[in-house]
Amino acid sequence: MVTLYKQISKFVVAPVLLGFLLVPVSIADPGRAEQQKIVINAYVDGYVLPAYQSFVEETKQLTKKLKMLCEDRQEERLVDVQMAFTSSVLGWSRVLPVRFGPIRLHNRMERVFFWPDTKSRVSKHTSRLLQEFEGKDIDFTHRSIAAQGLPALEYLLYSSISRNLLDAEKPNCGVAVSISKNIYRIATDILAEWNGDDGYRAVVLSPGPENQTYRTADEALAEILKSTSEILQLIASSMLNSSLQGSPDDAKAKRAPFWRSDLTLQSLQVTLGTVKTFVLEAHFSSLMKKEDQGLGKNLIFELDQALGVFSDIHLKNTSWVELVKTPEGHAQLTYLTNPVLGAHNLLAEEISQAMGINVGFNSLDGD
Amino acid sequence: MEINRRAFLGTLLATSLIPLSFDALAIKNRSILLAPFRSQAGYFLGFLNRSGQLEAKIKLPWRGHGLAISPKIGQAVLFSRRPGRFAVVINLMTHGIQYEFATPANRHFYGHGVFSSDGKYLFATENDFENERGVIGIYDAQKNYIRVGEYPSFGIGPHEIILSRDGKTLIVANGGILTHPDFPRQKLNLYNMSLPSVFLIKRQE
Structure with missing residues (x-):
């Protein structure tokens, strides 16, 4: 297990080290070290592990509901499946801010969540699975990752072919069960690799000279800050802006994740709400000096501003695809990018500096 | 043209410029370095002498x-x-x-x-x-x-x-x-x- 994380450490330690070379902030304060440990512990045990545990349970339920549908193809069972799919997508949205650790091994992130999909690879490769289905569990080893995760399942459940799930002559239900099992297996593997004596939890919580990934608590904390700020950047720059395209007339709603199931907004709202919750519950502010505490409040303010937009939008009861095409909806979503980017900038720059940490480059940066 | 990269970067950091990259050329027998950089006022292209001093700059609407x-x-x-x-x-x-x-x-x-x-x-x-x-x-x-x-x-x-x-x-x-x-x-x-x-x-x- 430790060997596996050596692969990750190559990508993680180098930029963090560079950050320390440029801004050599080092505060050897035992009280601070203890407080860092408390924050990291709260993040891992209070957020990461329960969120993955829930995702495992949700995908298990989804597989169960799909099997029940395949055994008895009733309309109400399809509704049950779609509800379980919603829970799984929202469960995934909760773990989305964790962009390091076991999720980064074996292309797990892309296998669960193949996005963006500018070339319609999800529908093409999932259709191929339907054509080649032999009535037994699919071995995904040499299959496209576009057909392995939640977007592939979404295509089977919410596109023009979704009624085929009710047809016993069609392979759709069997393929859906296989995909769902695959997602459940990946979720289970991720959770298992976080747990255990030498799991990733132990790696994050035990920084030191012998630790291949995090030599100090500062490095572990930098990883958490970087991962959190990165998802905020991704939401604003890619998930929202790729659809908005500057004007309602140019908008491309289908660039967004989970547009078929109309779960785009709920998914984004859950991810942002999750960030707010763990920032508060892990007491990020406790790592800043008294005079910098206002930055923590600013972060919560920005996240609240963003979350407030969702409340206004939900009142309209308009689908994502329609919303981005209306001037008012487009304006609201464009506004939404501001507090999200504001929160990103606070975390990546001001708050991390106030904590005495330079988060270095994230995976969206580079040459 | 022979400018030590590390010493030059050190000079830039001391002048609080954040260079995004740089290229050099010799013109009229003196070395000039061109470096896109970022400051609180936005993005610029800077012309620097071999001591790292900013001789001129051009404001840019985007990051170079x-x-x-x-x-x-x-x-x-x-x-x-x-x-x-x-x-x-x-x-x-x-x-x-x-x-x-x-x-x-x-x-x-x-x-x-x-x-x-x-x-x-x-x-x-x-x-x-x-x-x-x-x-x-x-x-x-x-x-x-x-x-x-x-x-x-x-x-x-x-x-x-x-x-x-x-x-x-x-x-x-x-x-x-x-x-x-x-x-x-x-x-x-x-x-x-x-x-x-x-x-x-x-x-x-």
């Missing part, structure tokens, strides 16, 4: 990345950072912008380029993002940098491009990372990324 320099025609081209589509031509004598030009709408720059040795043509690494392939855009420096053609880069994500010493071969590094301007800077092919590669495009005699 790499430069192509041709002392022969007294011009430099600064490319916007990917996925930007814009570039500016700088007069090296006046330190002013002579032209601005852009890629076609279905291409964007990767931030680097190089002049032919006679300064007549500019070659820029670009992304043909809809077809998921890299190309080398060819611009005519004698005709206000109109785009006159392109070569395939034979890979994804061409980045740095240099000219061989004899001026006959373009050497292109394909980074292998697929991106699309709708998803700025997001790596879209980590699951099946091929190894970075280098291709040579040799001029026919």
Whole structure:
């Protein structure tokens, strides 16, 4: 297990080290070290592990509901499946801010969540699975990752072919069960690799000279800050802006994740709400000096501003695809990018500096 | 031209400039360094002497990345950072912008380029993002940098491009990372990324 994380450490330690070379902030304060440990512990045990545990349970339920549908193809069972799919997508949205650790091994992130999909690879490769289905569990080893995760399942459940799930002559239900099992297996593997004596939890919580990934608590904390700020950047720059395209007339709603199931907004709202919750519950502010505490409040303010937009939008009861095409909806979503980017900038720059940490480059940066 | 990179960066940091990259040239027997940089007032291209002192600067509407320099025609081209589509031509004598030009709408720059040795043509690494392939855009420096053609880069994500010493071969590094301007800077092919590669495009005699 430790060997596996050596692969990750190559990508993680180098930029963090560079950050320390440029801004050599080092505060050897035992009280601070203890407080860092408390924050990291709260993040891992209070957020990461329960969120993955829930995702495992949700995908298990989804597989169960799909099997029940395949055994008895009733309309109400399809509704049950779609509800379980919603829970799984929202469960995934909760773990989305964790962009390091076991999720980064074996292309797990892309296998669960193949996005963006500018070339319609999800529908093409999932259709191929339907054509080649032999009535037994699919071995995904040499299959496209576009057909392995939640977007592939979404295509089977919410596109023009979704009624085929009710047809016993069609392979759709069997393929859906296989995909769902695959997602459940990946979720289970991720959770298992976080747990255990030498799991990733132990790696994050035990920084030191012998630790291949995090030599100090500062490095572990930098990883958490970087991962959190990165998802905020991704939401604003890619998930929202790729659809908005500057004007309602140019908008491309289908660039967004989970547009078929109309779960785009709920998914984004859950991810942002999750960030707010763990920032508060892990007491990020406790790592800043008294005079910098206002930055923590600013972060919560920005996240609240963003979350407030969702409340206004939900009142309209308009689908994502329609919303981005209306001037008012487009304006609201464009506004939404501001507090999200504001929160990103606070975390990546001001708050991390106030904590005495330079988060270095994230995976969206580079040459 | 012989400037120690570490000492120079140290000087820049001491002057609180944040260099984004830099290129050097010798002009009128003195060294000049061109460095796109960021300050609280925005993005700039700076002209620095060998002591790292800022002699002139040009405000830019976007973040610059790499430069192509041709002392022969007294011009430099600064490319916007990917996925930007814009570039500016700088007069090296006046330190002013002579032209601005852009890629076609279905291409964007990767931030680097190089002049032919006679300064007549500019070659820029670009992304043909809809077809998921890299190309080398060819611009005519004698005709206000109109785009006159392109070569395939034979890979994804061409980045740095240099000219061989004899001026006959373009050497292109394909980074292998697929991106699309709708998803700025997001790596879209980590699951099946091929190894970075280098291709040579040799001029026919």
